[in-house]
Amino acid sequence: MRRFSRIWMKRTSLLVLATFIAFGFACGSQQVEPLDPNDSTLPQDTRRWIAAAEDGVVAARARRDAAKERLERARARQKRMLDEIDFGSKGAKVVDSMNARFERHQDYLEAQLDRAEALLALAEAKYELATAEQAIIHDIARYDVEEIKQKVEHARRQLQDVRNRLRQTRESLDRTTTRFWQVYAQYLKEGGDALRFWTGKGPSMSIARSAPKTGTDAKPQEQSVNPRSNVNPKDLPSNPF
Amino acid sequence: MSKIVKRYWVNFAGLFLVCAAGCAQQQVTVRDAAYVEILRVKISKVRNAIEETRETIISARNARYLPELYLRLAELLSEEAQYHHRLAYEREQGGGKALHVPQVRLLKEQAIGVYKQLLHKYPRTALADQVLFNIGQEQRELGNFTEMQQYLQQIVKEYPDSPLKGEALLVLGDYYFDKGEVAESRIYYEQITKDKPSRVTGLAYYKLAWVWVNLNECDKAIAAFEGALHTARAADQKKKAGAKGSATNAGREPDDGRYAEDGAHTDNGSKKEVSNQGIDVRHAALVDLAYCYSLERKPENSVRYFRSLARDRTTYVEALEKLARRYGVMSEAKGSILVTRELLRLGPINEERIDDVKQLHAALREAKDYTAVGSDSLLIASVLAAYCSRADVSDRVRAEMKKQFELFIRDLLTRAQERLERPQQERQVERAMEIARGYRVYLHAFPQSKAYLDMLLNITDVLILAKDHLEAGRRLLQAAFMVDPRDERRRDILYDAVVSLQNFLHTKRTDVSDLEWVLARSGLRRAASELLRYPLHEDKIRTVKFAIAMTYYDEGNLSEAVDRFTALAYEYPGSEESEISIRLILDAFDTLSDFDSLMRAAQQFLASDSPAGQELRRQISPLLGAAQQRKLDEVSLEAAGDEGGGLDMLVSFARYNQGTSLGERALLNAFLAARAQGDSEQLYKLGEAIIRLYPSSEQLPGLLSTIGQMAVARFEIDRAIAFLARAVKIRHPQQVRLLVTAGELEEQLGSRDQSRLRYQEAIRATDNRGRAEALEHLAKLLEQEGDANRMVAELAPYKEDNNPEALSRLALAQLALGKIQEAETNLQNVLSASASASSEALARAHHGVAEIMFANSLGYGELNSLEMVEEYVAVVEAIQQSYLNAAREGSLTYTPVALGRLAFMSRAAAQRFRTANIPQQGLSPVQHQQVVSALQRRAEQLEQSAQEALTACANQSFAQRSFGPAARSCLSGRAWDRVLAGFDKFARRTSKSEPAGLEELRKRLSRNADDIEALRELGSRFLRAGDPHYARLVFAAAIERGGGAVDANLLGIAENDVQNYSGALSAFARAAEGGLEAGRQNLATLLRKLGLNAAAEDAIKRYPVGQSGGQLLSKGR
Missing domain, CATH: 1.25.40.10 (Tetratricopeptide repeat domain)
Structure with a gap:
């Protein structure tokens, strides 16, 4: 019995401790409740302020989605071009250079996406800050504004880092693009096929349908008065009248 | 038990057999009664009716309705005769030989007898005309034509208003017509047509028309047929109106029930007599009109004409069919075309339509009229489709029809196209469109035709003439797909497709739909890409490649377009396409606002190995410059934004473009952004960088003064002074202002010598208009130093500037040095410019004037006469006033000075009064004593004034918080004993290092x-x-x-x-x-x-x- 009570107490203590810790975590990171920009009890200037911050988030999100789309398109294009274009034995350098260019382009687009993500994070942080400040001003809630401001500053710093990377990837992309065209020009000078870039390596387009063939496959038409239509007057029924 | 069962089964079997037999026997076929039997029944019935009528007649003696009874009896007799006749006919089964039926004659004669009896008994009966008509009909049927005529003529003569008059005339006319005496019959018919309209008028016209036909008078026949049609139409319309309940008033009309046209019995049972029953005048007249029309009228109007006269489609179609046959026989092509078209459009799909198609085809070829070949093809194909969809048409017939019709349409279209391609064809485009329409029908209707490809190519030629380049291109592309890749024609077809689609894409964009645009581009791209697989002339290859690239450009896929154009530029350097491609590349990047790419591309094409020509390079250079500027603007905006853009981007940009004007601008923009952000550290760094890298920059003066001002705002005075000095060194346009500012700062730091030098430099740097501020600062500084000699030496050269601040100080310095006259002149100048002088300057001026008077007053000798005393008193008062004027100016510096000097002067004057030695000469002792007392009192007053002045000065010090040396002198009770005001001298600044953490x-x-x-x-x-x-x-x-x-x-x-x-x-x-x-x-x-x-x-x-x-x-x- 004694042993049991000891075990029971130990377990209870652990449970209580765990509960406290959980509450601590919950209370540590504050959650800013959004304010409704359509709430007529709030002054108009407040509502405008919050709505403007909201708009910033929406715009940032749209830009992020656009950046994603650009990246996907670029990837698809790269795959398509690599599948379709064949520069032959002389064009190995061209292919390598093209690959490099595509990869730098992707890096650049990924950096753009990161920037868009960073801008979105910043917009969200600013929205949170605007909401918290207005809530405090109008006695709706209490928040630790400093913590939120720190978040905003952190987001700004992140953005700055991303911008630097963007600039680097851009410069790299420009270099590889210029290099690619130089390689291509050299390829042409060395007698490379100027059609490869345009026709790719796919087969000629197949005949669309199995229509009766003309030309060599067709029965030779008889000579007729009308060579265009190959209509022989003898084939025409006579006028019944 | 088994026995009983056995018996049961046996009985059951027997019963079953019996029933089966019974059922078999009872299978009676029920058929309709034979017509003969029906007739027999009818004969029985009519006989009964006759008997009944006779009995009724017998019993109805003298009744008013006896005439009707007699009439009825006669009609019944006639009816029985008819039945007997029909019975005989049925019995003989309609054989060609004449029938011999004696009952008929007997009965009819009986009927005639009854009619005559009626007339005899009741000569004035209202039924007389009917009776006569009936007698006439009977006589006609008996073949007694003479009697028939007699009785019918009697109606016409004796009963002109009878509705049966027309009937009678019609019968008479028919009699002669049947005899072949058409001229005679015409007389009777015309009597009807010329009379007022009746229900037989239409028929009379119709008969009359046939009279004319037989007389070969087709024009009159047409008129008569038209008369029949119009009359019949009018009658129909009247009947319809009558059916709605409107009353009519044209004699005994059909609505009284007796004279309906359809042969049914009337309400009162009497028979209605209508000659030639069963003729639908509106139908028959129109159809029969065809023959004469074809002879007399123009075929161009035929369809319109017949349509206007037709009552319904059936009539119309039948008439047209007849007309079509007529035109066919006459080989009238125009008419055949019009009529057969209409028949194909409206007629039922049967074998006659097939013939119509053939006739149409032949007529079109004959007339060489292909203006509506598209519509005609559609008609023909529609007929074929409808005909072949009939369930009763066999597959063999279908195949045959398809083959025929395919030939027809193909023949027509190709012939039409041949004519089209002749030079100088009018309305060529319009005709081409029509032919193209026909080709589309063909291609749709005969997809398996052996000539499909040829026709496909034909339509493309036509579409090009019709300027429908889009469809031409698409059809060519389609044709190309049908041709074997090894076929040489394929290349030409593809090339034509490319050209066509390109021509389409040159159309004004607003004139075409988005779908068409997209189709054209994609088609062009496919055709061009495919074309490149064939050996082509280099010029063609270049053109085709350019076309491919342009499709991407036009659809906004600029990244693809740029790659294509760049490839093209390198593949054909120096060509026109290359030049255009390069321009379009730069334009594409500009459209995308991708300035990085634009700059890169511009630099690429400006490089030595670029495919761009010299002229193009000259054009690219300014584009590069503009792009760089725009990129810089973009980067600057981003750097100045709230999104933490930072200056790094601008600085990196500047570094990237170091040594160029772009790099300079970038650095300057970074500098401005740093200022906007308040980032002083960056501001200094960037400022130094600009100064170091771009020492000749035009912006340097402004930049340095900006830094200097910022340093002042940050209380980095030493730095501010250094920057301001540097700004002055590079001839800043505002260098005077900057020097004065620097001087002020140094003054504040206690560096008066340095400050003086700045002011002097500022004064020298400009003319008298620009040095006022510097001069004032210098004058103030010198005054604070208190060295009168220096003041005069440094300010006297500028006295011509008439600057009140400087002039007033100069004057006081001169006073201090005893140069009264010069001082007086300067002071007068200041006072005369009192409107523009400050209160400080005026205060000095008044003070100076007071000092001059005071100095002069000191030159007075001992007061040893009353006159001298009086004069001295006046002078003292004037001096006092002047000092008070100076004090009243409110100068923080000179108010205490003036008050202090007032006290000083007052005490000195008091002492003078006290030591005055007025002789008794001329004065009595009392008077002398009075004078002495007065002088004592004056001295006391002056002492008091002096004290008051000092008190006022002390109070003023606290009130104005002004505690300069003169004020402090007042506070100590001592009068100020100098001309010039005193100033505390700042200690020199010794500390040069800043504390940490600022x-x-x-x-x-x-x-x-x-x-x-x-x-x-x-x-x-x-x-x-x-x-x-x-x-x-x-x-x-x-x-x-x-x-x-x-x-x-x-x-x-x-x-x-x-x-x-x-x-x-x-x-x-x-x-x-x-x-x-x-x-x-x-x-x-x-x-x-x-x-x-x-x-x-x-x-x-x-x-x-x-x-x-x-x-x-x-x-x-």
């Missing part, structure tokens, strides 16, 4: 210049670091921007440290007024330190005990 405070001030807390802290740190010069500037700024007593007290401490006692006392007084006890105590402490104990006591009394806090100079009371 950057944060400066940043705060950069963000908010009115941050009093920051200012106080900054000043305090300077104070603690032993730099009271900086500290006093900071505290002064704090007070200016709204600081309170604490800041004033701190300012006092700093001022005390720099030995600016007047400033310190003023600040402590302000602090005391602000309620700070430390200020009050510090004020008293400093006053005591300066030997002004009484004033210190006065200060303690003046100001109430204040709040605690604040720094003390030393232990105060």
